[in-house]
Amino acid sequence: MILTTTNSIDGKQVTNYLGIIVGTTYTTNYGTKGMSFKDMFNSQKYYKNYESGLNEAKENAFEKLKAQALEKQANAIIGVSIDIEMMSTTGVTMISVVGTAVRVQ
Numbered sequence: 468m469i470l471t472t473t474n475s476i477d478g479k480q481v482t483n484y485l486g487i488i489v490g491t492t493y494t495t496n497y498g499t500k501g502m503s504f505k506d507m508f509n510s511q512k513y514y515k516n517y518e519s520g521l522n523e524a525k526e527n528a529f530e531k532l533k534a535q536a537l538e539k540q541a542n543a544i545i546g547v548s549i550d551i552e553m554m555s556t557t558g559v560t561m562i563s564v565v566g567t568a569v570r571v572q
Contacts, residue, residue: 468533469543469571476543476571485539485568490532494524494560521560525549528564541568 469476528549536544547566554561 468536468541470529470533470547470566471543471545472547474546474567476545479543479571481543481545481569482572483570485536485541485570487565488532488535488539488544488568489563489565490528490530490535491561491563492524492528492531494520494562495558521551521562524560524562525551525564528562532564532566536566536568539568541570543569543571545569 469479475481532544532547544566547564549562549564552561552563553559
Protein backbone atom coordinates (compact mmCIF):
# COMPACT_ATOMS: atom_id res chain seq x y z
CA MET A 468 0.00 0.00 0.00
CA ILE A 469 1.28 3.45 -0.95
CA LEU A 470 1.08 6.16 1.72
CA THR A 471 2.01 9.75 1.00
CA THR A 472 1.59 13.16 2.59
CA THR A 473 0.99 14.72 -0.84
CA ASN A 474 -2.33 14.82 -2.70
CA SER A 475 -0.97 12.93 -5.69
CA ILE A 476 1.48 10.13 -6.43
CA ASP A 477 4.10 10.65 -9.12
CA GLY A 478 3.51 8.34 -12.06
CA LYS A 479 0.09 7.21 -10.78
CA GLN A 480 -3.38 8.42 -11.58
CA VAL A 481 -6.08 8.48 -8.91
CA THR A 482 -9.11 6.67 -10.35
CA ASN A 483 -11.41 6.62 -7.28
CA TYR A 484 -11.59 8.67 -4.11
CA LEU A 485 -12.98 6.34 -1.44
CA GLY A 486 -13.23 8.66 1.55
CA ILE A 487 -11.39 10.07 4.53
CA ILE A 488 -10.02 7.51 6.98
CA VAL A 489 -8.58 7.83 10.48
CA GLY A 490 -6.37 5.62 12.64
CA THR A 491 -6.32 6.59 16.33
CA THR A 492 -4.38 5.26 19.30
CA TYR A 493 -4.38 6.34 22.94
CA THR A 494 -1.32 5.79 25.11
CA THR A 495 -0.49 6.16 28.79
CA ASN A 496 2.65 5.85 30.90
CA TYR A 497 5.04 5.13 28.04
CA GLY A 498 7.75 7.01 29.85
CA THR A 499 7.77 4.54 32.74
CA LYS A 500 6.50 1.31 31.17
CA GLY A 501 8.85 -1.56 32.02
CA MET A 502 11.32 0.64 33.90
CA SER A 503 12.70 0.13 37.38
CA PHE A 504 12.08 2.81 39.98
CA LYS A 505 15.76 3.82 39.80
CA ASP A 506 15.67 4.12 35.98
CA MET A 507 12.71 6.52 36.19
CA PHE A 508 15.12 9.15 37.50
CA ASN A 509 17.58 8.64 34.62
CA SER A 510 16.32 11.18 32.09
CA GLN A 511 18.17 9.58 29.18
CA LYS A 512 16.54 6.19 29.80
CA TYR A 513 13.18 7.80 30.52
CA TYR A 514 13.07 9.77 27.25
CA LYS A 515 14.39 6.84 25.21
CA ASN A 516 11.65 4.65 26.67
CA TYR A 517 9.03 7.37 26.07
CA GLU A 518 10.15 7.77 22.45
CA SER A 519 10.00 4.03 21.91
CA GLY A 520 6.46 3.92 23.31
CA LEU A 521 5.30 6.80 21.10
CA ASN A 522 6.79 5.14 18.01
CA GLU A 523 4.98 1.92 18.87
CA ALA A 524 1.69 3.80 19.28
CA LYS A 525 2.25 5.70 16.02
CA GLU A 526 2.80 2.44 14.14
CA ASN A 527 -0.38 1.09 15.70
CA ALA A 528 -2.31 4.13 14.41
CA PHE A 529 -0.83 3.63 10.92
CA GLU A 530 -1.86 -0.05 10.97
CA LYS A 531 -5.43 0.98 11.82
CA LEU A 532 -5.36 3.50 8.98
CA LYS A 533 -4.19 0.85 6.50
CA ALA A 534 -6.84 -1.59 7.71
CA GLN A 535 -9.57 0.98 7.04
CA ALA A 536 -8.15 1.63 3.58
CA LEU A 537 -8.20 -2.08 2.79
CA GLU A 538 -11.83 -2.31 3.96
CA LYS A 539 -12.64 0.32 1.33
CA GLN A 540 -10.59 -1.64 -1.23
CA ALA A 541 -8.06 1.18 -1.58
CA ASN A 542 -4.52 0.58 -2.78
CA ALA A 543 -3.14 3.94 -1.62
CA ILE A 544 -3.66 6.67 0.96
CA ILE A 545 -2.94 10.28 0.03
CA GLY A 546 -2.79 13.48 2.10
CA VAL A 547 -1.60 11.64 5.20
CA SER A 548 -1.10 13.76 8.32
CA ILE A 549 -0.34 12.85 11.91
CA ASP A 550 -1.47 14.63 15.05
CA ILE A 551 -0.13 13.95 18.55
CA GLU A 552 -2.08 15.50 21.42
CA MET A 553 -1.18 15.29 25.10
CA MET A 554 -4.18 15.54 27.41
CA SER A 555 -2.52 17.16 30.41
CA THR A 556 -5.33 16.45 32.87
CA THR A 557 -5.23 12.67 32.30
CA GLY A 558 -1.68 12.03 31.10
CA VAL A 559 -3.05 10.29 28.02
CA THR A 560 -1.45 10.88 24.64
CA MET A 561 -3.67 10.59 21.58
CA ILE A 562 -2.13 9.87 18.20
CA SER A 563 -4.32 10.15 15.13
CA VAL A 564 -3.36 9.62 11.51
CA VAL A 565 -5.69 10.93 8.82
CA GLY A 566 -5.69 10.46 5.06
CA THR A 567 -7.81 9.90 1.97
CA ALA A 568 -8.27 6.33 0.76
CA VAL A 569 -7.94 6.10 -3.03
CA ARG A 570 -7.54 3.64 -5.87
CA VAL A 571 -4.65 4.42 -8.19
CA GLN A 572 -3.78 3.02 -11.57
